[in-house]
Amino acid sequence: MSAEAHSPKRWNEKRKESLSGYLFISPFFILFAIFGLFPMLFSFYLGFQRWNGLGEMEFVGFQNFVFVMEDPIFWKSLWNTIIMGVLGTVPQLIVAIFLAFALNSALVKFQSAFRAAFFLPYVTSTVAVAIIFGVMFSSQDFGLVNVFFNLLGLDSVNWQTNEWGVKIAIAVMVFWRWLGYNTIIYLAGMQGIPNDLYEAATIDGATVWQKIRFITIPMLRPIIIFTIFLSTIGSLQLFTEPLIFLGGNLREEGITVVLYLWREAFSNMAFGTASASAIILFLIIIVFATVNSLLANKVFK
Amino acid sequence: MSNVISKISLYAVLVIGALLSIFPFYWMFVMATNHNSVINSVPPAYLPGPELVTNFQNVLSNIDFFGAIGNSLIVATISTIGVLFLCSLAGFAFAKYHFKGKNLLFGLLLITMMVPPQLGLIPQYYIITQLGWLNDLKAVIVPGLIDAFGIFWMRQYISSNVPDELLDSAKIDGCSRIRVYWNIAVPIILPAFATLAIIKFMYMWNDFLWPLVVLRDESVHTIQIALRGLIDAYVKDNGMILSGTFWATIPLVLIFLLFNRLFISSLTQGAVKS
The missing domain is CATH 1.10.3720.10 (MetI-like)
Known part of the structure; x- marks a missing residue:
């Protein structure tokens, strides 16, 4: 065989293999170059131009970035995004761990029925979720949440205009749609934890809370960090829920970073500042995803 | 005895979780089958109504x-x-x-x-x-x-x-x-x-x-x-809006319920493996 390795035939075979390799990946990579890679790189060019999408581009240096950084609405959108992200994901991940723990208990029957029920919201489109919850969180007295509030003797809330009302309503949508998804991911991780550990803890008289704190969470660490990473990235890209909930007139209480850049581009036709804000969003996502993963790494040690 | 209590609380947590997951679908159906005036009154409709067809006809005209x-x-x-x-x-x-x-x-x-x-x-x-x-x-x-x-x-x-x-x-x-x-x-x-x-x-x-x-x-x-x-749409008709949402959501939900094991493992496996 080794003699053959140097023969022309073998060499030819190797060349044919490379050629097939390139041929097999080329349909994908051609499309990827045009619709994936080029747009990403071109954004960095557009960020330095003034352009309305039709006329000539004009180089303006860092002006677009300065404009965005000095725009109070941009900072408002970043603040909103972060608050809604925290409200929508932190309670969600905590509840998901408890739900998964309950579901993983050996006592539970109908496990697959519960799994299907928890997962159902994730199959629903974000638009549908925003519409359904938008009606529940109607600012009118007949909105379901306000009816409930009135029953408790509380006043109706103007969910669509109240500074915190908007954020809570949107956070609830995020919470509802993703809770089951993360529960199932945690459950998959928990099924890998040996039952002996829990049994030993039970014999030692550990409470449920102690089992979660000292067995489940440390064993799930990589998965928890992964879900924090994904939730961070996902919540910084929040767009559909506030757009549907607030309708055409984007109110400042609910504008997010992606809504800001979408509005710059397609309402204001300011493609330069929109690109600049896309680049800033990209950097923010890198920073937050890194910091949150590092923090999670420390906390769950 | 403590075993019974922990079993009950376990099921309580799971049942509440499942109800909260399913309730918005029920609510969507209630609104998709009621007239807007019934939805927009206090107290609102809590049960499915007779407007299933009418509401969907309104969707089709919009x-x-x-x-x-x-x-x-x-x-x-x-x-x-x-x-x-x-x-x-x-x-x-x-x-x-x-x-x-x-x-x-x-x-x-x-x-x-x-x-x-x-x-x-x-x-x-x-x-x-x-x-x-x-x-x-x-x-x-x-x-x-x-x-x-x-x-x-x-x-x-x-x-x-x-x-x-x-x-x-x-x-x-x-x-x-x-x-x-x-x-x-x-x-x-x-x-x-x-x-x-x-x-x-x-x-x-x-x-x-x-x-x-x-x-x-x-x-x-x-x-x-x-x-x-x-x-x-010009007239904000919640019965009509939720009827459209309901009929757009139901096909995917039914397919999911039929193949829920495959769906769940696919949609989470992909995330976990990468």
């Missing part, structure tokens, strides 16, 4: 519901089939062939998986206008064919499930490489196809931002964009 469902089916089906083919072909090459720059190209893919899609949004829009694809389903289908995760997923699956010996013996029998891919590899990786197909189809069916940007004309609206049109 948007081209079936046209939009059709557009969504076209977009999601074509891009899913395309992704299965392109990603398995490229994943096969990455898993089984040696060629220069392979690791570099694969690394490039992994990096772009981390980049948020909004970064390329504006240049992508510009390319679509230059190609004259605005208000054309191609504008969603063709960029939808790019799926870095799909290649990653296929490479992993092919590496660990398609044995080299099988490919070698097929080659000795004189099979061309494309035939080796099609006749030997594809039948083995069908389970990976099912997983990727579910992930991709759901993503395309539910996608909102990109279709919103490039499909402006009503005749090319996907169902998600059409639903948004219901909210902006």
Whole structure:
């Protein structure tokens, strides 16, 4: 065989293999170059131009970035995004761990029925979720949440205009749609934890809370960090829920970073500042995803 | 005794969780079957009403519901089939062939998986206008064919499930490489196809931002964009809006309930493995 390795035939075979390799990946990579890679790189060019999408581009240096950084609405959108992200994901991940723990208990029957029920919201489109919850969180007295509030003797809330009302309503949508998804991911991780550990803890008289704190969470660490990473990235890209909930007139209480850049581009036709804000969003996502993963790494040690 | 209590509290947690997950679907059905005036009164309707048909007729007079469902089916089906083919072909090459720059190209893919899609949004829009694809389903289908995760997923699956010996013996029998891919590899990786197909189809069916940007004309609206049109309708009729949402949501929910094990494992496996 080794003699053959140097023969022309073998060499030819190797060349044919490379050629097939390139041929097999080329349909994908051609499309990827045009619709994936080029747009990403071109954004960095557009960020330095003034352009309305039709006329000539004009180089303006860092002006677009300065404009965005000095725009109070941009900072408002970043603040909103972060608050809604925290409200929508932190309670969600905590509840998901408890739900998964309950579901993983050996006592539970109908496990697959519960799994299907928890997962159902994730199959629903974000638009549908925003519409359904938008009606529940109607600012009118007949909105379901306000009816409930009135029953408790509380006043109706103007969910669509109240500074915190908007954020809570949107956070609830995020919470509802993703809770089951993360529960199932945690459950998959928990099924890998040996039952002996829990049994030993039970014999030692550990409470449920102690089992979660000292067995489940440390064993799930990589998965928890992964879900924090994904939730961070996902919540910084929040767009559909506030757009549907607030309708055409984007109110400042609910504008997010992606809504800001979408509005710059397609309402204001300011493609330069929109690109600049896309680049800033990209950097923010890198920073937050890194910091949150590092923090999670420390906390769950 | 304490065992009974812990069992009861366990079920209480699970049942409350399940009810909270299901309740919005029930509520959607209640509103889809009641007249707007009943919905907009205090207390609102808590039970299904008689307006199932009327509300849906109102949907049909506001948007081209079936046209939009059709557009969504076209977009999601074509891009899913395309992704299965392109990603398995490229994943096969990455898993089984040696060629220069392979690791570099694969690394490039992994990096772009981390980049948020909004970064390329504006240049992508510009390319679509230059190609004259605005208000054309191609504008969603063709960029939808790019799926870095799909290649990653296929490479992993092919590496660990398609044995080299099988490919070698097929080659000795004189099979061309494309035939080796099609006749030997594809039948083995069908389970990976099912997983990727579910992930991709759901993503395309539910996608909102990109279709919103490039499909402006009503005749090319996907169902998600059409639903948004219901909210902006002149008269805000919640019964009508929720009726449209209900009928747009139910097909996917039924398919999910039929194949819930496959769906759940596909949609979470993909996330965990990567």
